[in-house]
Amino acid sequence: MKILLVGAGGVGAAFASIAARRDFFEQIVIADYDASRAEKAAAQDERYVGAQVDASSQESVAALVREHGITHVMNAVDPVFNMSIFNGAFEAGADYLDMAMSLSKPHPEAPYEKTGVKLGDEQFAVASDWESAGRLALVGIGVEPGLSDVFARYAADHLFSEIDELGTRDGANLTVTDEAGNEIFAPSFSMWTTIEECLNPPVIWQDGEWHTTAPFSEPEVFDFPEGIGPVECVNVEHEEVLLMPRWVDCKRATFKYGLGDEFINILKVLNTLGLDRTEKVRVKGVEVSPRDVVAAVLPDPATVGPRMKGKTCAGLWVTGTGKDGEPRSTYLYHVVDNEQTMAEYGHQCVVWQTAINPVVALELLSRGTWSGAGVLGPEAFDAVPFLDLLTEYGSPWGQKELD
Amino acid sequence: MKILLVGAGGVGAAFASIAARRDFFEQIVIADYDASRAEKAAAQDERYVGAQVDASSQESVAALVREHGITHVMNAVDPVFNMSIFNGAFEAGADYLDMAMSLSKPHPEAPYEKTGVKLGDEQFAVASDWESAGRLALVGIGVEPGLSDVFARYAADHLFSEIDELGTRDGANLTVTDEAGNEIFAPSFSMWTTIEECLNPPVIWQDGEWHTTAPFSEPEVFDFPEGIGPVECVNVEHEEVLLMPRWVDCKRATFKYGLGDEFINILKVLNTLGLDRTEKVRVKGVEVSPRDVVAAVLPDPATVGPRMKGKTCAGLWVTGTGKDGEPRSTYLYHVVDNEQTMAEYGHQCVVWQTAINPVVALELLSRGTWSGAGVLGPEAFDAVPFLDLLTEYGSPWGQKELD
Structure with a gap:
């Protein structure tokens, strides 16, 4: 390879x-x-x-x-x-x-x-x-989409006989400080991509078809595991909603992102001013895309790791009927602590959590454990070898029954 | 000339x-x-x-x-x-x-x-x-600074025996709509200058010296005349505070701007992200100043006039002791209606209100009514001929006693 x-x-x-x-x-x-x-x-x-x-x-x-x-x-x-x-x-x-x-x-x-x-x-x-x-x-083999889609396939194959909702829920308690120790605004992921996904109309799969809603719609407080706690999540456009229903039977598929009030306000202001736009504008003799400028003035997400603290959680909340015929509500998740990824790899937790999944997938493809042709999402493959190899890499996933 | x-x-x-x-x-x-x-x-x-x-x-x-x-x-x-x-x-x-x-x-x-x-x-x-x-x-011969400084000189010469505070207060009820009639965010004045004055530490003259405070400090609701009504005003760095005490005796000089919640939030977000910065940043092969980009993506204040509605008020709130020895609180002001300036001149009211004052001043200089050498503010000259000529131009000023 x-x-x-x-x-x-x-x-x-x-x-x-x-x-x-x-x-x-x-x-x-x-x-x-x-x-x-x-x-x-x-x-x-x-x-x-x-x-x-x-x-x-x-x-x-x-x-x-x-x-x-x-x-x-x-x-x-x-x-x-x-x-x-x-x-x-x-x-x-x-x-x-x-x-x-x-x-x-x-x-x-x-x-x-x-x-x-x-x-x-x-x-x-x-x-x-x-x-x-x-x-x-x-396609879509990061953490979200990626690991979340692997969780969907795992839930369908091993936990549920019928699925009502495949609800990806992403939340964190990360903070970044400047050299003086003051908390600053520093996105942990590409600002270009964050603007794209948060300001586009969120997409929802419901009863056999996709529809959209307004940005930041249907706010919901989700209680994230391993000490992160409750975070307000809103609908955001994301690949899982387009991928999961193609391979996994479900009545509804959603993606909600724990953005928090400050970040939502910032995104709304960027949108109000037109600074989220990607078409170039002429500025004193040069042409630039306003969104590129926003990304350029913020700290590079690749460099904030040493000044970042906290954990990030990616996961899938599945509701429906369990294999035993009883109602079931389960959160499948993957939590990464920034302290650990910085110490072991020198990379901050959000990019590290995204990057580990394609490495695992490529290893499965190189072994022939995963194989296929066409344009396929992660849920088109057997979830178990992926989850096992992820654990072998030293980054285990979790499962929690919800009320 | x-x-x-x-x-x-x-x-x-x-x-x-x-x-x-x-x-x-x-x-x-x-x-x-x-x-x-x-x-x-x-x-x-x-x-x-x-x-x-x-x-x-x-x-x-x-x-x-x-x-x-x-x-x-x-x-x-x-x-x-x-x-x-x-x-x-x-x-x-x-x-x-x-x-x-x-x-x-x-x-x-x-x-x-x-x-x-x-x-x-x-x-x-x-x-x-x-x-x-x-x-x-x-220097500073627009409307604010400019006409406000002329008001200060007028108040000292003709209305007050002792001045406690020269408080410039600026407010408006302007709105701008897009082609479809939806209200949009469109500053009525240079965004570059607005960012500069609103995010710099506001300056205050108090008891013989200048000091600064935090941006947006000391919010106060001021009731503007001629139908504009109450607007929340905050301290903003402005030239009047530096000019008036050089020529007019006063215990205190302030400038408060009726920015409104939405505008304050936008300015705070621009500051949080660093988009108010003037130093150039490198963006995909070109160098631009983030603040220039913010100004470039917004509608040009010179072009929003036809889609603007409302009035703008510039004025000076003077408190102290009147010529009769009694406590006095007077607002000297100049209100301009966008509808009128668009119809008569084809220019929106905020830039028109700024521009008329230096025309009046130049006419007084050409007549020899105003003359001088050095670096002088508008309050260094006799206010009466200025206010009379402004009225002759068809744009009268007003005076209102406050409780």
């Missing part, structure tokens, strides 16, 4: 550190638009080599695949570049993995009622091409 | 439209970084000519003064360019007017207690050079 890792940012660098401890691959070519960032991530392992790539160019990606005889392209950049990397991998005959799907476009007339172009639509549209070519695109 | 107007934005264009109705000058050279914007403003009057200028370059300003034999430089750009225009005028031997003074720098250790570099310090530092050269720099 020869892997091309596109992107050496927060998640990409954590992927490289986690994979460095495993022996299932021959080589990883770490490519970034900023070659020095790629070289830095590549310096830690003899099987790594750094390269420069333009992720917006299908040709640039395909050329690297051909040059290095790549078998698997691992996409670890903002999803705005998904299609060029996805198509570049296909063009050059490699398999493909990403952690977020191709972007949505709101319905032109009823954005908060009906779906327009859905997350992943562009990728699923060419699924038959991938299938006939015998190539695999494993 | 030959005037160089630097800046053909909202205020500059309104200045040109107001001056076009008066006959006290021979020529106005309208200069802007964007030559087409200057040409557009210059097209309305035969005495106008358009030109290109780099307001950040003292040489560029001085060259235009020399080329056209300019007697008065009228600065109508963001105050970040004040010193190059101020110095360019002096170098080339012209008098100078602006509507905001040179910028402040917070105290390095106690920004919310002590003043650092104050508004106008850089200009007052060279006052003796202007005085010896017999040249006049009339």
